[in-house]
Amino acid sequence: MPDRIAPLAVSAYTAASALGHGLTAHARALALGAGGLRPNDISSAPLPCWIGRVEGVEDMPLPAHLVGWECRNNRLAWLGLRQDDFVQRVGSACERYGAHRVALILGTSTSSIGATEEGYRRLDADGRLPADLRRPDIHAPHSLVAFVADALGLRGPCLTVSTACSSSAKVFASAERLIRLGLVDAAVVGGVDTLCDSVLFGFNALELVSPEPCRPFDAARRGISIGEAAGFALLERADAAPTAPRLLGYGEATDAHHMSTPHPEGLGAELALRDALARAGLAAGQVDYINLHGTASLKNDEVEAALVGRTFAPRTRASSTKGLTGHTLGAAGILEAVIALLALRDGVVPGNFGTRTPDPACGPSFAWLTEQRELRVVMSNSFGFGGNNACLVFARSEATA
Amino acid sequence: MSTLHVAIEGIGLWAPQATGLDDLRRWLAGSAAPSSGARPPAAVLPANERRRAPESVLLATEVAGQALAMSGRDAAELACVFTSSHGDQGITDYLCATLASTPAELSPTKFHNSVHNAPVGYWTIATGCHAASNAVCAHRQSFGAGLLEAASLVAAERRPVLLVCSDVASSGPLGEVTGYTLAFGAALVLAPPPGSQALATLGLTLTPDPSTPPLWPEPLPDWLAGNPAAEALRLLVPLVRREPVAMAAAAAELGLRMDLEYPA
Numbered sequence: 263m264p265d266r267i268a269p270l271a272v273s274a275y276t277a278a279s280a281l282g283h284g285l286t287a288h289a290r291a292l293a294l295g296a297g298g299l300r301p302n303d304i305s306s307a308p309l310p311c312w313i314g315r316v317e318g319v320e321d322m323p324l325p326a327h328l329v330g331w332e333c334r335n336n337r338l339a340w341l342g343l344r345q346d347d348f349v350q351r352v353g354s355a356c357e358r359y360g361a362h363r364v365a366l367i368l369g370t371s372t373s374s375i376g377a378t379e380e381g382y383r384r385l386d387a388d389g390r391l392p393a394d395l396r397r398p399d400i401h402a403p404h405s406l407v408a409f410v411a412d413a414l415g416l417r418g419p420c421l422t423v424s425t426a427c428s429s430s431a432k433v434f435a436s437a438e439r440l441i442r443l444g445l446v447d448a449a450v451v452g453g454v455d456t457l458c459d460s461v462l463f464g465f466n467a468l469e470l471v472s473p474e475p476c477r478p479f480d481a482a483r484r485g486i487s488i489g490e491a492a493g494f495a496l497l498e499r500a501d502a503a504p505t506a507p508r509l510l511g512y513g514e515a516t517d518a519h520h521m522s523t524p525h526p527e528g529l530g531a532e533l534a535l536r537d538a539l540a541r542a543g544l545a546a547g548q549v550d551y552i553n554l555h556g557t558a559s560l561k562n563d564e565v566e567a568a569l570v571g572r573t574f575a576p577r578t579r580a581s582s583t584k585g586l587t588g589h590t591l592g593a594a595g596i597l598e599a600v601i602a603l604l605a606l607r608d609g610v611v612p613g614n615f616g617t618r619t620p621d622p623a624c625g626p627s628f629a630w631l632t633e634q635r636e637l638r639v640v641m642s643n644s645f646g647f648g649g650n651n652a653c654l655v656f657a658r659s660e661a662t663a
Numbered sequence: 664m665s666t667l668h669v670a671i672e673g674i675g676l677w678a679p680q681a682t683g684l685d686d687l688r689r690w691l692a693g694s695a696a697p698s699s700g701a702r703p704p705a706a707v708l709p710a711n712e713r714r715r716a717p718e719s720v721l722l723a724t725e726v727a728g729q730a731l732a733m734s735g736r737d738a739a740e741l742a743c744v745f746t747s748s749h750g751d752q753g754i755t756d757y758l759c760a761t762l763a764s765t766p767a768e769l770s771p772t773k774f775h776n777s778v779h780n781a782p783v784g785y786w787t788i789a790t791g792c793h794a795a796s797n798a799v800c801a802h803r804q805s806f807g808a809g810l811l812e813a814a815s816l817v818a819a820e821r822r823p824v825l826l827v828c829s830d831v832a833s834s835g836p837l838g839e840v841t842g843y844t845l846a847f848g849a850a851l852v853l854a855p856p857p858g859s860q861a862l863a864t865l866g867l868t869l870t871p872d873p874s875t876p877p878l879w880p881e882p883l884p885d886w887l888a889g890n891p892a893a894e895a896l897r898l899l900v901p902l903v904r905r906e907p908v909a910m911a912a913a914a915a916e917l918g919l920r921m922d923l924e925y926p927a
Contacts, residue, residue: 307766382759398840404802420914421808422800424779439819444665459762464774514795516787522775648784
């Protein structure tokens with residue numbers, strides 16, 4: 263078991279998703295259960311499914327000084343960064359610590375591959391990418407992070423984590439280690455993934471895409487709805503922001519089972535969960551709410567429901583919010599971390615929207631409808647292809663005093 | 664300035680003209696090594712997986728297996744950090760070409776092999792490793808950024824870590840903009856010092872100093888020009904020559920100074 267770690271302050275956070283731009287839009291949508299899924303209108307060829315698309319990305323080009331980074335994913339990143347004064351908060355951190363003492367670690371599964379796809383659809387007569395897309399930096403998995411480093415003027419350690427759907431949860435772990443070891447004083451973490459043909463037709467080829475809006479933990483669930491999102495958080499040592507929510511712990515583990523199906527007993531997920539609790543110095547009974555991975559895929563939900571049932575008492579509440587946002591893949595970790603932080607802030611357990619008939623495998627912890635209650639400790643689960651698992655633990659600042 | 668200390672317990676290397684660290688030693692000593700011309704053998708993978716695995720997985724698994732064997736460690740105890748600037752460019756080329764013509768015919772296997780963490784996924788499945796595993800990149804700085812990630816894991820958690828840095832050659836229209844002309848892979852088994860089996864001990868410090876162009880014999884400059892994973896040579900060449908200092912880039916404007924100490 264890992265040692266307990268010193269809590270970090272989450273001194274700023276924000277998100278943009280199908281629920282809207284920024285924290286206020288998210289809090290309102292979560293409280294009302296007002297989802298953002300709609301029929302697929304983005305793939306280059308017809309594909310009957312539902313998606314969680316962010317409004318307005320098409321209308322918000324990058325400013326002139328960043329135009330070399332132009333593509334949908336970097337646009338969404340820029341849209342997300344400009345919510346909730348996040349750019350200004352990062353700027354203040356750079357002034358306090360120096361731009362080389364602030365790390366940037368973001369998760370993404372496909373980064374700007376949508377631009378590469380477009381290039382292949384518009385090859386010129388010689389079979390080359392069209393001139394306007396012959397920009398090497400956007401045809402690379404690191405495109406997002408290099409863009410954000412440029413946009414925010416960050417000069418510290420700079421890393422892309424790409425472990426499929428656990429990507430933007432694992433960034434918290436990498437950042438905590440750099441801060442704990444004194445290599446940096448703060449870290450911008452988060453992630454961005456955008457809708458593109460690769461993910462829509464890829465998950466469709468795996469027969470994991472639902473023809474209807476996804477229904478996590480429903481007895482008759484039919485697969486996932488894919489969404490897009492951007493989310494960011496600023497991590498600093500606890501004394502830098504005495505009243506900010508805390509990152510208490512994280513766990514990372516691997517299934518060692520299969521590339522695209524979870525371990526049947528949820529072994530890697532359970533190891534990640536236990537490590538997260540150990541680093542936080544908590545017992546499972548002290549967790550008030552868990553935002554589940556809950557994709558609405560047949561196998562994932564079954565394994566996760568069993569894990570919740572054997573680990574937590576009924577007082578621990580649990581739900582998936584993917585029925586509202588869709589599965590935002592590499593951005594799911596940060597989007598759901600932000601949702602967990604909003605739950606903590608507002609005392610709201612989001613309901614498990616989209617479900618009509620709960621799977622009998624789901625125990626009494628499941629919050630099918632939105633609940634109001636005092637929350638002190640919350641978790642978020644993220645599980646990805648390749649059997650890559652991550653769990654995060656957050657708490658109110660006074661819960662760690 | 665904080666310095667991270669890690670022991671190097673194992674090294675793996677594979678390039679078209681070098682099938683292991685001994686070949687690199689021979690190139691540096693001026694005695695040319697024979698060209699291998701073959702695919703990476705990746706003996707750690709079960710035979711049926713080896714047949715189906717994409718080139719990126721074979722390359723990463725081959726160098727990881729070499730480093731593991733040299734370290735004498737049990738793979739199941741090693742946390743993993745796999746870096747690749749581009750993932751499998753052959754698969755990316757296939758995906759984009761298929762999506763542009765017949766998207767509904769996309770191969771599900773190619774899709775699940777396209778995730779950036781496919782090599783570390785295959786590695787952990789083959790070795791039964793349940794430890795934390797990561798897949799990262801940072802453009803041309805993927806080696807330095809990955810080494811920093813791996814070393815911080817060693818130092819913060821006091822546990823051994825496998826670092827793999829590999830990229831396959833470019834293909835298709837994507838190849839013109841990325842321009843990787845050859846495959847290259849390197850791997851290190853890192854552990855908290857003191858390591859009784861350590862080949863060397865590394866002290867890592869972040870610095871604004873840029874790294875200087877290396878003075879290496881042929882064909883090493885070609886490897887560096889032809890593949891970003893060959894940035895790993897900025898550590899491996901000084902290590903083979905038993906030099907005291909190496910430099911790499913950890914980010915676009917951030918250097919990584921590596922102070923090397925060797926056992927007597």
